[in-house]
Amino acid sequence: MGLRKITRGGGSAIARIVGNTTKNFPNDFDPTVRMWVFDEIVGGEKLSDIINTRHENVKYLPGKSIPDNVVAVPDLIESCEDSNILVFVVPHQFVRKICHQLEGKLGSDVQAISLIKGLAAPYAEKLGGVKLISDEIKEILNIEVSVLMGANLAHEVANDSFCEATIGCKKKAQYGPLLKKLFNSDNFRINVVEDAHTVELCGALKNVVACAAGFTDGLGYGDNTKAAVIRLGLLEITKFVEYYYPGSNLSTFFESCGIADLITTCYGGRNRKVCEAYAKTGKSLAELEKELLHGQSAQGPLTADEVYFMTQRSGVSDMFPLFTAVHRICRGEMKPSDMISCLRSHPEQV
């Protein structure tokens, strides 16, 4: 394989991994990994300068060293120049803008892999269907786009705690082995599957289920109830995928991107946390994001809105009572305690 360079913004946890794998496989990868950093001033210094001198992202991943072959680059175009693999790890609302900036600036033989969990629904109305973020990137840049999802809460990945992840790659035979090499390590075990749509939708929809789990946690229910939420949520995910992408493979749900990520997110994720507090305190979601997530946003309520927009438009909201209830509770149209009656009357209990 020719040289490979990695460009990304955010996700220093992943930069630590690819920094090491690219060192380990010098025949496959250029040793320098360029990381696009949206620059900001931290303690009087530029964040990119701090990363390049101290090899630590003191703002977003303090205390964890980043390999010295990872170079922070504040200019987007420069960070991608001559790169063959672009790794997307940015908040999903920036994807479109970033892609438009890169349009026409990339070399040939470029592929991307997206780690972004969400849907690109603001554009769904025009398209009459779900828009995946990978499809959005693909359409603007006209390159092959794979996805990486899985049970990997960032702070645990950064602690080198053992975990797994799934790469969804439609051209598995062609691109799978190299992508696996790029991310696979002793503590970050990769499986590659072809069913990329399912992988990506699992990553997006699990955040909606995690909101439901947060509500029941906040209401004081225990592990039994949470297991029921996870089970019914998983069934709605399978149904959603089957409805909008018929022919998906049931075995994909047994990959890390499926049940495993769903479990992790429903126990340790930030959507669960915010929604638990929402049920307990009655404060607004915006307020709780500020208080609990230090400025990061919870993706679940947004995704629930997008999913509701989709299912209502298709006339099938009733097929997804848990997703719909999360949307309504987040919007203040239902109480968190209504989640229990949603579970009780769920059509999967036949």
Next chain:
Amino acid sequence: MGLRKITRGGGSAIARIVGNTTKNFPNDFDPTVRMWVFDEIVGGEKLSDIINTRHENVKYLPGKSIPDNVVAVPDLIESCEDSNILVFVVPHQFVRKICHQLEGKLGSDVQAISLIKGLAAPYAEKLGGVKLISDEIKEILNIEVSVLMGANLAHEVANDSFCEATIGCKKKAQYGPLLKKLFNSDNFRINVVEDAHTVELCGALKNVVACAAGFTDGLGYGDNTKAAVIRLGLLEITKFVEYYYPGSNLSTFFESCGIADLITTCYGGRNRKVCEAYAKTGKSLAELEKELLHGQSAQGPLTADEVYFMTQRSGVSDMFPLFTAVHRICRGEMKPSDMISCLRSHPEQV
């Protein structure tokens, strides 16, 4: 339907449920539910007398009232006389003895439902295969035996926390509706499936996976690692079921008895708890059961032994590295920390 009576020993949490459902459906069930209680003296009184006067199992479920139509009966034969449905909720080592005592003493038109989670492996050698507890009951008593499994930790069921459960009933059309009626309530939602072997094996094998989850918890790993344990464990369960009972239905794993129970058990169950302490303290399992479980035993290490006996005999232990590792760690032949290398080299990571 004719009269139905329920006989069981232990599991007062379930007695609370069937006490109420039988009251609610007087056309289907005899209003009196007889509960066999292995009598013991508690504070100078017989436990059965306490239950029948104070309507509370002060020893095993203190603080929770038992409906007054549930009558504790200390004599096994008497408790089952004229009963049409026997509900088995006893430690699995007593099943054989109890069934032999009941042999020839039951009326016609009797069916049983087992809530016991485990395998009857001591008899496997003769049979050359796994022996299910339901099959053991069936063979001795010559009656139809269904099973009830699911994500229902007893203390949460007793608190009327919302949960789900799965009934596995081979003659679903004939017996399913009545069994559902007997257990289903607002807070205990029942699905009935025909794939009873899978339901029962999920109930038994999840305890082995929970041991693995306990080890990684005890070693200080987080939710990512636990999600990987649950995922790989689930895959071994599906493989085990398929190997010993070919033709099982993948959708059964999406019932409460499958993923949901596995999750609950790996987060809130006693096998997890004991194995976490085992990894942390190095004390013996027997000692930890005494300390942490107040005399109850952890089923997981026993089931792991039984599973290992089976898979080794069939020459397929290598297909089940997680199950095998749990067996070896519980036996002291491997260290709890070896669980991580087992996860790292698991054949499902392809």
